[in-house]
Amino acid sequence: MEGVSVRRVTNLLALSGVAIALLAALPGVAAAAPAAGGSVRLAPMPAATHVPGHTAAPAASTPGVQPNSAFGCPDGYSCYYDGHNGTGMIWVPLSCGFYNLFEFSPPLNDQISSIVNLGGGAIQPYNWDGVGSWVPVGPAVPVGFIADYYGGFDNVIDAVSINC
Numbered sequence: 001m002e003g004v005s006v007r008r009v010t011n012l013l014a015l016s017g018v019a020i021a022l023l024a025a026l027p028g029v030a031a032a033a034p035a036a037g038g039s040v041r042l043a044p045m046p047a048a049t050h051v052p053g054h055t056a057a058p059a060a061s062t063p064g065v066q067p068n069s070a071f072g073c074p075d076g077y078s079c080y081y082d083g084h085n086g087t088g089m090i091w092v093p094l095s096c097g098f099y100n101l102f103e104f105s106p107p108l109n110d111q112i113s114s115i116v117n118l119g120g121g122a123i124q125p126y127n128w129d130g131v132g133s134w135v136p137v138g139p140a141v142p143v144g145f146i147a148d149y150y151g152g153f154d155n156v157i158d159a160v161s162i163n164c
């Protein structure tokens, strides 16, 4: 699969139309990304999994956080997966901010294949160019969307910037 695809979490029935609209609104994003031949599919998530009104502010601690949303991702958080379509969750950050996944123990860089964003702000993934720059991997993932990364965009994310 090539290209960029975005889907909202809220309305599965309107998925294709939303994806097309977002694709049209994001020309050149894929081309600007570092990994040639890669693609990102951003898609809305199913209605049953979306909780309207969840605004940012993840809880201060994980206890009590319930995975009541899509793909096992707790409402109010963003979740990161080794597999596509929200499978194989490897990380749920507890707050917004910039995270260098290489600095984790164990490192989580070059593993992410999908992101579910149920947090309070858009998420921009980055790839380290190996020289000195963070290069965006596809478009920012809006709140309420799942992003799937394919080809040259798969398993290349080295950092994420999570807006509050």
Ligand SMILES: [Ca+2]
Pocket: 081, 082, 083, 110, 111, 112, 113, 155
């Ligand atoms: Ca992976």
